[in-house]
Amino acid sequence: xxxxxxxxxxxxxxxxxxxxxxxxxxxxxxxxxxxxxxxxxxxxxxxxxxxxxxxxxxxxxxxxxxxxxxxxxxxxxxxxxxxxxxxxxxxxxxxxxxxxxxxxxxxxxxxxxxxxxxxxxxxxxxxxxxxxxxxxxxxxxxxxxxxxxxxxxxxxxxxxxxxxxxxxxxxxxxxxxxxxxxxxxxxxxxxxxxxxxxxxxxxxxxxxxxxxxxxxxxxxxxxxxxxxxxxxxxxxxxxxxxxxxxxxxxxxxxxxxxxxxxxxxxxxxxxxxxxxxxxxxxxxxxxxxxxxxxxxxxxxxxxxxxxxxxxxxxxxxxxxxxxxxxxxxxxxxxxxxxxxxxxxxxxxxxxxxxxxxxxxxxxxxxxxxxxxxxxxxxxxxxxxxxxxxxxxxxxxxxxxxxxxxxxxxxxxxxxxxxxxxxxxxxxxxxxxxxxxxxxxxxxxxxxxxxxxxxxxxxxxxxxxxxxxxxxxxxxxxxxxxxxxxxxxxxxxxxxxxxxxxxxxxxxxxxxxxxxxxxxxxxxxxxxxxxxxxxxxxxxxxxxxxxxxxxxxxxxxxxxxxxxxxxxxxxxxxxxxxxxxxxxxxxxxxxxxxxxxxxxxxxxxxxxxxxxxxxxxxxxxxxxxxxxxxxxxxxxxxxxxxxxxxxxxxxxxxxxxxxxxxxxxxxxxxxxxxxxxxxxxxxxxxxxxxxxx
Numbered sequence: 001x002x003x004x005x006x007x008x009x010x011x012x013x014x015x016x017x018x019x020x021x022x023x024x025x026x027x028x029x030x031x032x033x034x035x036x037x038x039x040x041x042x043x044x045x046x047x048x049x050x051x052x053x054x055x056x057x058x059x060x061x062x063x064x065x066x067x068x069x070x071x072x073x074x075x076x077x078x079x080x081x082x083x084x085x086x087x088x089x090x091x092x093x094x095x096x097x098x099x100x101x102x103x104x105x106x107x108x109x110x111x112x113x114x115x116x117x118x119x120x121x122x123x124x125x126x127x128x129x130x131x132x133x134x135x136x137x138x139x140x141x142x143x144x145x146x147x148x149x150x151x152x153x154x155x156x157x158x159x160x161x162x163x164x165x166x167x168x169x170x171x172x173x174x175x176x177x178x179x180x181x182x183x184x185x186x187x188x189x190x191x192x193x194x195x196x197x198x199x200x201x202x203x204x205x206x207x208x209x210x211x212x213x214x215x216x217x218x219x220x221x222x223x224x225x226x227x228x229x230x231x232x233x234x235x236x237x238x239x240x241x242x243x244x245x246x247x248x249x250x251x252x253x254x255x256x257x258x259x260x261x262x263x264x265x266x267x268x269x270x271x272x273x274x275x276x277x278x279x280x281x282x283x284x285x286x287x288x289x290x291x292x293x294x295x296x297x298x299x300x301x302x303x304x305x306x307x308x309x310x311x312x313x314x315x316x317x318x319x320x321x322x323x324x325x326x327x328x329x330x331x332x333x334x335x336x337x338x339x340x341x342x343x344x345x346x347x348x349x350x351x352x353x354x355x356x357x358x359x360x361x362x363x364x365x366x367x368x369x370x371x372x373x374x375x376x377x378x379x380x381x382x383x384x385x386x387x388x389x390x391x392x393x394x395x396x397x398x399x400x401x402x403x404x405x406x407x408x409x410x411x412x413x414x415x416x417x418x419x420x421x422x423x424x425x426x427x428x429x430x431x432x433x434x435x436x437x438x439x440x441x442x443x444x445x446x447x448x449x450x451x452x453x454x455x456x457x458x459x460x461x462x463x464x465x466x467x468x469x470x471x472x473x474x475x476x477x478x479x480x481x482x483x484x485x486x487x488x489x490x491x492x493x494x495x496x497x498x499x500x501x502x503x504x505x506x507x508x509x510x511x512x513x514x515x516x517x518x519x520x521x522x523x524x525x526x527x528x529x530x531x532x533x534x535x536x537x538x539x540x541x542x543x544x545x546x547x548x549x550x551x552x553x554x555x556x557x558x559x560x561x562x563x564x565x566x567x568x569x570x571x572x573x574x575x576x577x578x579x580x581x582x583x584x585x586x587x588x589x590x591x592x593x594x595x596x597x598x599x600x601x602x603x604x605x606x607x608x609x610x611x612x613x614x615x616x617x618x619x620x621x622x623x624x625x626x627x628x629x630x631x632x633x634x635x636x637x638x639x640x641x642x643x644x645x646x647x648x649x650x651x652x653x654x655x656x657x658x659x660x661x662x663x664x665x666x667x668x669x670x671x672x673x674x675x676x677x678x679x680x681x682x683x684x685x686x687x688x689x690x691x692x
């Protein structure tokens with residue numbers, strides 16, 4: 001990967017007497033453009049006002065220095081006026097209007113990091129100002145201003161021409177600005193310097209993680225974030241994001257050293273980092289940081305709400321999981337050397353006052369939120385029985401997280417507790433952990449429970465074609481992934497459009513992922529109109545209402561798709577009582593997966609399988625029907641077969657091969673390749689179905 005990863009400082013974009021705005025340029029930091037990440041920094045002097053604006057990107061704002069006031073207007077909501085101070089983090093979803101004001105002598109500094117997938121310029125934020133010399137008023141003619149805001153021409157001219165400032169102005173000392181409302185902070189801002197710590201290692205460092213539990217708006221932004229503070233000479237152990245997430249890091253205070261290792265074991269970055277620098281770690285690259293004597297503090301965003309990290313050192317190290325024989329053979333060393341290597345990194349603490357801080361793994365545990373489990377210490381506040389004595393008892397046995405607890409024999413722990421003076425309380429703590437694991441993880445289900453789940457929760461979704469529904473014994477099954485395979489122009493997209501139209505017309509919600517620019521609102525409208533023309537469907541509402549039930553996303557790589565699906569999963573988890581999605585369509589899935597396969601590309605195959613199981617999990621846990629399309633390739637003897645190989649073949653529950661008859665445009669042949677409720681699949685013949 002030949003790309004410049006060296007940390008960069010921002011450059012001034014605009015400003016005046018009230019302050020300035022600085023941004024990192026994608027031309028100087030190419031990973032911004034490649035990773036669709038934007039970064040900027042607002043500096044306001046006393047009396048400085050950043051004029052009201054909205055952006056083309058979702059962002060996370062972090063107050064680096066000072067005290068001030070922020071005004072935030074969420075879409076169709078009233079203005080929230082917040083007092084902000086050093087350490088505050090604010091999630092800013094799409095469509096949010098903001099203004100920022102500094103009322104103190106100390107310069108107010110606010111960092112902005114965000115996702116630019118939908119931005120006008122990949123890697124850069126574009127702000128649209130409501131006022132000022134470049135505000136929206138200046139673009140409209142006087143006639144439009146007068147009519148739109150119902151003012152006379154004199155007032156319109158005043159609105160357009162009075163404010164000559166651009167983006168940032170200095171407010172006169174006599175002007176009174178809105179006073180903050182302390183009630184407005186709830187759910188809008190989190191102070192990372194005051195929030196409960198997710199990781200606290202004496203002599204090592206501290207970590208606070210943003211998630212939907214402590215800052216709900218993070219779910220709408222779709223980014224993870226954390227503040228890490230390393231003590232002097234502490235180390236963040238080498239690790240990588242194994243689910244395609246980018247790590248974007250801004251150095252807040254202090255200094256230290258960073259190394260990044262990429263493909264073929266090449267060190268692609270070795271540098272000194274200091275306050276004010278920004279650098280980005282590419283997907284799957286391994287990064288490690290060591291602080292200097294004064295320590296190191298950084299604020300990061302992670303380009304997925306549920307990142308998964310693998311660390312190469314410390315108690316949660318991947319080395320710990322590998323077999324000794326594999327390590328010995330892989331390193332080509334003696335058993336003694338392997339044993340020495342393994343023993344040196346089993347604990348977090350090592351050396352003389354020097355510690356490994358396994359940030360990534362603990363970040364992941366905290367980010368996932370209610371559905372996952374993290375450090376035992378994080379349970380102390382909610383469960384009084386899990387106190388310092390119990391944590392010490394667990395730590396002495398190598399148990400630092402619920403994950404560690406799960407791999408220990410509970411009866412052995414009970415026996416160990418029996419030997420101690422406070423055995424009753426310790427055993428209560430062990431029982432409490434058992435209860436927590438049963439609460440947070442779904443229990444085993446017997447056959448009767450699975451049958452009841454199928455009959456009560458897994459309904460059929462009609463395809464809109466009676467003959468197709470009969471063939472599938474009712475339609476597309478909720479909880480199932482159905483794959484349509486076929487050569488080009490065989491009607492796969494046509495089926496997707498028809499199913500989406502039929503579901504939307506019945507007020508079901510459809511999420512359509514389009515990977516080939518094939519989504520046609522016009523064709524969807526024609527189908528909805530055709531279906532609603534029948535008497536039995538007229539009661540289901542207008543064509544316009546049906547169209548509102550189809551949400552389309554253009555996706556051109558598997559990383560974007562994974563990000564969107566993780567975001568969808570997060571949204572569904574946050575609203576367990578409300579079914580917000582009935583059908584997921586991916587047209588086509590093969591065009592996203594094929595580019596990352598080939599040869600012995602293990603990462604590509606791992607991503608493919610990860611995507612497949614994510615779709616199966618979404619469909620089963622939330623009773624969603626999933627429909628994906630796949631193309632065909634030449635097999636032995638030139639016979640066509642579904643693309644993506646054997647690893648993918650076992651992912652879909654149902655696999656259908658589609659072909660179009662040349663003689664009739666709306667009659668298609670369907671061959672069932674795989675179906676869980678049809679035993680004699682191999683004996684099935686082509687069945688004709690009628691589509692629109």
